[in-house]
Amino acid sequence: MEAVIGLLVMILGVSHGVETYCDGRQDGAQCYGALGGTVVLQLMDNASEISKYQWSINTTTILIWRNNTFVINAIANRSFFTPSDGTFRINNLSWTDGGEYTLQIFGSDGQVSERRTLQLTIQVGYLPIMAGVLSALVILLVVGVAVICAQKKKQNNKPKEEEDHELTYADVRMVQQPVRQMQKKAETEVEVEYGQIKFPERPQQTVEPA
Structure with a gap:
């Protein structure tokens, strides 16, 4: 009985420690993350060269980056952004993190120069x-x-x-x-x-x- 409980605790710990990577630089990318785990999304090559970009899920704005600083980061308590390689890391994934993300990149003139989407699916493979x-x-x-x-x-x-x-x-x-x-x-x-x-x-x- 104690062995079964220990196995359950170990599985829960592994589930929370799972980290997946997804290249979101291509429009329409399909990304996956484990429930309770971590996903690393490659949004761009180098964010320091971009004056402004905005990232949102469905109709909710999550990030606004302007002049090498965050204006808005709705999930700052469980995320980390690396401007040098353009990767955005989300920890402790929940059901609400799944959905369609839209990235809009603005030029120096304030107009949208690029727009692309990615689909993030939260996996439940550990539940069985x-x-x-x-x-x-x-x-x-x-x-x-x-x-x-x-x-x-x-x-x-x-x-x-x-x-x-x-x-x-x-x-x-x-x-x-x-x-x-x-x-x-x-x-x-x-x-x-x-x-x-x-x-x-x-x-x-x-x-x-x-």
């Missing part, structure tokens, strides 16, 4: 493993409870069997006692009969005079 471990844990718990109940039931039945044996022995002894009494009674009657047989023979003896 976790479900299997949980099922094994439940089975072990059920078996353990059944074994404990069986042992308790066996212990409860032992005193009853001993009492039954004692009662049986007592019955046997009580049956044997009348038999012995009858044997003693029979012997007494025989001795009395022998006494009665010997008693009448005594008067027949004659005594000669001296």
Whole structure:
């Protein structure tokens, strides 16, 4: 049981430690990330050469980068951006991180010079493993409870069997006692009969005079 729990903890830890990489420099890129894990998205080659860009998911703006600094970073607590290589890292992925992302790059004139999208899908591949471990844990718990109940039931039945044996022995002894009494009674009657047989023979003896 402890081994199963340890395996479950290990799987959860591995799930949270999974890191995937995706090249989002191509329009329409398909990216994947593990639930609870980390994804590294390659958005551009070098962000320091771009005066402004904006990144959003569906209709919600996540990032606005302008003059080598963030104007907006809605997920600053679990993300990290590296301007030198244009990679954006998102940690502790959740269901809400999945969706279509749109990157707009602006030129020096303030107009959109490039626009591309990427689709981020959150994978749930670790859930079947976790479900299997949980099922094994439940089975072990059920078996353990059944074994404990069986042992308790066996212990409860032992005193009853001993009492039954004692009662049986007592019955046997009580049956044997009348038999012995009858044997003693029979012997007494025989001795009395022998006494009665010997008693009448005594008067027949004659005594000669001296």
